[in-house]
Amino acid sequence: MFIITNARIFNGIKFIKANTVEIHKNIIRKVYYSKNFENGLNINRSILCPGFIDIHTHSSDIDILDIKSREDVIKFKNSFLKKGVTSFLLTMFYKKNNRKLIYIADQIQNSKIGSRCLGIYFEGPFINKVKKGVIPVEYIDINADIKKIKKEYKNLKIMTIAPEIKNSKKILKLLKKNKIIPSFGHSNADYNLALHSLKYGIKNVTHLFNAMSKWSENKPPTYFAFLKNKNIFVEVIADGVHIPPTILKLIYKKFSKNRIILISDKVNHEKIINKNKKVNSRLYLHDMICNMKKICHLAIKDILQMATYNPAKLLKLKKVGMIKKGFIADILILNKNLHIEKIIFNGKIIL
Numbered sequence: 001m002f003i004i005t006n007a008r009i010f011n012g013i014k015f016i017k018a019n020t021v022e023i024h025k026n027i028i029r030k031v032y033y034s035k036n037f038e039n040g041l042n043i044n045r046s047i048l049c050p051g052f053i054d055i056h057t058h059s060s061d062i063d064i065l066d067i068k069s070r071e072d073v074i075k076f077k078n079s080f081l082k083k084g085v086t087s088f089l090l091t092m093f094y095k096k097n098n099r100k101l102i103y104i105a106d107q108i109q110n111s112k113i114g115s116r117c118l119g120i121y122f123e124g125p126f127i128n129k130v131k132k133g134v135i136p137v138e139y140i141d142i143n144a145d146i147k148k149i150k151k152e153y154k155n156l157k158i159m160t161i162a163p164e165i166k167n168s169k170k171i172l173k174l175l176k177k178n179k180i181i182p183s184f185g186h187s188n189a190d191y192n193l194a195l196h197s198l199k200y201g202i203k204n205v206t207h208l209f210n211a212m213s214k215w216s217e218n219k220p221p222t223y224f225a226f227l228k229n230k231n232i233f234v235e236v237i238a239d240g241v242h243i244p245p246t247i248l249k250l251i252y253k254k255f256s257k258n259r260i261i262l263i264s265d266k267v268n269h270e271k272i273i274n275k276n277k278k279v280n281s282r283l284y285l286h287d288m289i290c291n292m293k294k295i296c297h298l299a300i301k302d303i304l305q306m307a308t309y310n311p312a313k314l315l316k317l318k319k320v321g322m323i324k325k326g327f328i329a330d331i332l333i334l335n336k337n338l339h340i341e342k343i344i345f346n347g348k349i350i351l
């Protein structure tokens, strides 16, 4: 058991009065207020918050498409952890009968070393070629078989779908039946079609404003549709390049801290980076968090919620994403500039 005390505790939603966390094995056993700092690790009013959760990332220091060995798998998962990402969804593009990717996805999910892989996020294959962004065309397949995909890749959590493709309603129903969260994205749908698609269970929007239809003079912009349903989360790449700072501020104003999920959408594969200079190759979720502070000057509590509690809520996680009794002890200690001072993962100090 160990105790961290004299902390400013951000519990995932807000800063709380309690200043002390007691960790037993890998679980947070108690969160309370104490005047006595002698029994624990005194962190002198630094911020104590849940570990970051990146639900949309294709790479860490190494890209998923470049993994060749067990060492690469370990490097992939460890480099997330060193950047404060204690949990992540392995984000991939789907290609039929890609044995190598199936094998790697399995290795990443089974390996106990490094950051916790919560499951898989497929960006596609049911998307619109016109809005493919950097996704290579061979990873688009509107006739793919969901049951087969689910069989090949365990823990499939999210799938991006463009509602204008053939049979989209049928696919959306199948996703729901298989407990896969459908995410609107890589789509040319206008406002009306986007709004209509929400009736079929869309719960998330893949990188809002990126790989979506452009605004036209006489139609409401597509993103207005997502404002209509308060239960939908929107992913945001906050590098300041994918979305200009003024639009980032607008998103915050319109969707509020409760509906934004910060993502890195980190891609490191050389061929993909070369195709599109805008793609993130170096930035981690932590960089997006710092950007939101630097560019948009938002309150720290609002930014941290977008990288901890909100992604956990989308995925209905009951043990990560909060500093709360009974939760797994994935904890970051940050200074007031959000620099990471200490990382506790699964109850162990790793940095």
Ligand SMILES: [Zn+2]
Residues within 6 Å of the ligand: 056, 058, 091, 123, 265
């Ligand atoms: Zn992506």
